[in-house]
Amino acid sequence: MQFDFQSPEPIFLQVSNQIEDAIFTGAFKEGTQIPSTTEISKTFQINPATVLKGMNLLVNNNLLEKQRGRGTFVTYGAQQRVINERREHFYHDYILNLINESKKLHLSKDDILELIKRGYDNG
Amino acid sequence: MDKLEIKNLNRNFKFGKQKVLKNINVSFLSNKIYGLFGENGAGKSTLMSIIADYNFPTSGEVLLDGENVHDNDNALSKIYYMNQNNMYPKNEKIKKIFKLTKAIYKDYDSQLQEKLVNEFKLNIKLRFDKLSTGYKSIVKIIIALCVPCKFVILDEPTLGLDARNRDIFYRELIESYSANPRTFIISTHIIEEIDKLVSDVVMIDNGKIVLNDTADNIRSKAYSVNGPIDLVSDYTKDLSVIGKEELGQYVTIDVMGSLPNKEVPSGVKITKIELQKLIVNLMNKDGANDN
Numbered sequence: 001m002q003f004d005f006q007s008p009e010p011i012f013l014q015v016s017n018q019i020e021d022a023i024f025t026g027a028f029k030e031g032t033q034i035p036s037t038t039e040i041s042k043t044f045q046i047n048p049a050t051v052l053k054g055m056n057l058l059v060n061n062n063l064l065e066k067q068r069g070r071g072t073f074v075t076y077g078a079q080q081r082v083i084n085e086r087r088e089h090f091y092h093d094y095i096l097n098l099i100n101e102s103k104k105l106h107l108s109k110d111d112i113l114e115l116i117k118r119g120y121d122n123g
Numbered sequence: 124m125d126k127l128e129i130k131n132l133n134r135n136f137k138f139g140k141q142k143v144l145k146n147i148n149v150s151f152l153s154n155k156i157y158g159l160f161g162e163n164g165a166g167k168s169t170l171m172s173i174i175a176d177y178n179f180p181t182s183g184e185v186l187l188d189g190e191n192v193h194d195n196d197n198a199l200s201k202i203y204y205m206n207q208n209n210m211y212p213k214n215e216k217i218k219k220i221f222k223l224t225k226a227i228y229k230d231y232d233s234q235l236q237e238k239l240v241n242e243f244k245l246n247i248k249l250r251f252d253k254l255s256t257g258y259k260s261i262v263k264i265i266i267a268l269c270v271p272c273k274f275v276i277l278d279e280p281t282l283g284l285d286a287r288n289r290d291i292f293y294r295e296l297i298e299s300y301s302a303n304p305r306t307f308i309i310s311t312h313i314i315e316e317i318d319k320l321v322s323d324v325v326m327i328d329n330g331k332i333v334l335n336d337t338a339d340n341i342r343s344k345a346y347s348v349n350g351p352i353d354l355v356s357d358y359t360k361d362l363s364v365i366g367k368e369e370l371g372q373y374v375t376i377d378v379m380g381s382l383p384n385k386e387v388p389s390g391v392k393i394t395k396i397e398l399q400k401l402i403v404n405l406m407n408k409d410g411a412n413d414n
Contacts, residue, residue, distance in 0.1 A: 009395075010339060011319055038301040042294045046319045047156060047338075048301050 011046060015054030023063055023074055024082045033071045034064065125188055125201070125273050127151040127174065127306070132183030134169055139181075143169050145330040147183070151274065154304040158321035158338075160314060162406050165327045167310045168207065171276050174308075175204030187274075200228075203272035205263045207279060209251070217247040217254075217262055230271035235299065239265045242291050256283030264292055268299050276308045281316070289313075293320065318398040326405060333405060338398060345401045346382060349375045350391035358383070358391055366404035377404050 009017070022028040037055060041048040055072060058064040063078040102112050127150065134144040144166050151157060161167045172178035174185050176192050176199055184191050187198040211220050225231040240247055243261045251262060260282050267275055281289045293316065300307065311317060324341055326334035334341065345365070348355050352374040359376045366377035377396055387393060396404075 010342060012339075038298060041301065042297045044319070045293045045297065045316070047322050048297060049322055050319070050339075 012050050012053035012057070015040070015046065015051055016057040019055065019058055020063065020082055023078050024086070026079065028074050030074050030076050030078055033073050036071055125153040125306070127202070127274055128186040128189075129170070129174065130184050130186065132170075132173065132185070133181045134166075134173065134178075135181045143330050144173075144180070147327075147330075147332055149325055149332055149335055151306055151308060153273065153306055155306055155322045156300065156320060157306070157308045157323045157325055158314070158317055159308055159310040159325050159327070160334075160402050160406075161310075161327035163312075166330045167327055168278055170327065171204060171278050171308065171310065172206065174274075175199070175202050175276060177204060177206070201273040202276065203267055203270045203274070204276045205267040205278060205280060206276075207282070209259060211251050213252050215251055217245065217249055217251055220251055220262065221247065221266070224266050224270065228270050228272075232269040232271070236265055236269045239268065239295060242295070243288060257285060257288065260284055261288065268295060272305070274306045274308070278310050279312070280309065281311060281313065289316065293317070296320075314399040314402050315397075318402075324398070324402070326402060328406065334402075341401065342395065342398055344381075345377065345379050345396040347375055347377050347394045347396050348391060349373070349394065350388070354388045354391050358385075358388060365401070365408055377401070 019028065019034065022034075023030075028034050035043075037048055037051045040046070041051045055064060059066060059072075061081075062075055063081060064072050065075050066072050099112070107115070129147050129149050129151075132144055132147040133142070135142050147170060159167050159171070169178060173180050174192070176185075176194070179193070184193070186192070187195075187201060190198050192198040192202065221236060225233060239245075243258075243265070245258065245261055245265070251259065254262065260280060261284070264277075264280050267277055267280070281292060284292065296307070297320070309317060309321070318338070321338055323337050324334055325332060336344075348359050350373070352369065352372050355374050355376050359378050361383065362378040363380050364376055365379050366375075368375045377400075379401075382393070
């Protein structure tokens with residue numbers, strides 16, 4: 001796991017984003033145990049309560065589950081849920097912005113499709 | 124719930140000519156990790172020593188769960204103060220110092236002590252006064268982590284420690300805290316090492332508390348406004364400015380508090396500030412909150 005604490009985001013959100021990313025890439029596999037709050041806290045020297053807050057966010061989103069006395073595990077289907085969520089974000093963050101910007105540039109729907117094809121083929 | 128309360132505390136030196144602490148009011152709650160920050164001479168050590176009854180206030184009081192700690196053995200047995208003075212008898216071996224401490228504290232954690240001695244590679248057969256500054260700190264750190272006190276005050280715990288030993292210290296602090304939550308009050312000048320570790324920040328400047336909030340709250344209230352000088356100056360004119368950096372016509376102004384309810388002018392960029400930078404800014408702020 002790799003953290004980048006240069007970001008201005010609150011630390012508990014960075015913790016949850018980093019764990020989510022590890023689930024997305026498959027570094028943390030479904031059904032497996034993830035490092036404990038204390039381990040993460042020790043490794044990155046973050047307040048344990050902050051780490052717990054970040055983890056709880058993912059528990060609430062059903063990506064992690066706590067098993068009493070055993071630890072925290074990645075839920076089954078977690079990876080697909082992250083992918084679905086990121087696709088939805090992709091639509092809002094990129095597609096809608098792209099269309100907005102295109103309209104300012106007086107590009108038609110076909111123009112945009114043509115540009116996307118060009119970019120996709122060259123990419 | 125244990126609560127350490129400092130009420131209307133003043134401390135004067137030199138018959139009142141030098142006011143080191145000015146009407147300090149602050150509470151330390153159970154199971155939190157406090158960062159106590161301030162420049163050299165701001166009053167941090169004086170405050171810590173008064174809390175632990177090593178020093179006395181000119182006026183005001185320190186209460187633990189409502190009881191004045193002064194000469195109060197029961198209250199003081201719950202407070203441990205690791206400080207800069209080396210108060211151990213000269214010629215004493217470390218082994219003996221550990222033994223004496225264990226005799227004083229009933230639930231002293233000898234197992235943890237042994238683990239820490241190994242991790243820090245401390246030779247307990249040596250005499251305390253023969254140790255380097257770093258190893259003197261290590262002996263004191265070990266004791267501070269092993270005593271069964273609800274409030275542990277660490278005044279510059281990493282003084283003289285090399286990078287490896289500082290890392291061990293912070294890891295062991297977290298492990299010990301997770302296994303056995305209690306309150307830590309830590310003063311240090313190396314803020315970036317603990318800015319993610321502390322849950323709360325108390326900052327003293329010139330004998331007064333100038334900041335006392337959770338680290339999350341502080342982070343969410345501090346912004347850096349960047350852009351052309353005229354636009355940035357206008358945008359920040361009614362805000363509490365804590366820092367300013369000019370680079371020709373480009374300026375960065377750091378502010379604290381809510382942002383104005385007006386549109387951010389185009390060309391102006393607003394970002395968050397790291398806790399460490401914020402504290403350094405507050406320290407640099409000339410005559411901050413004087414009188």
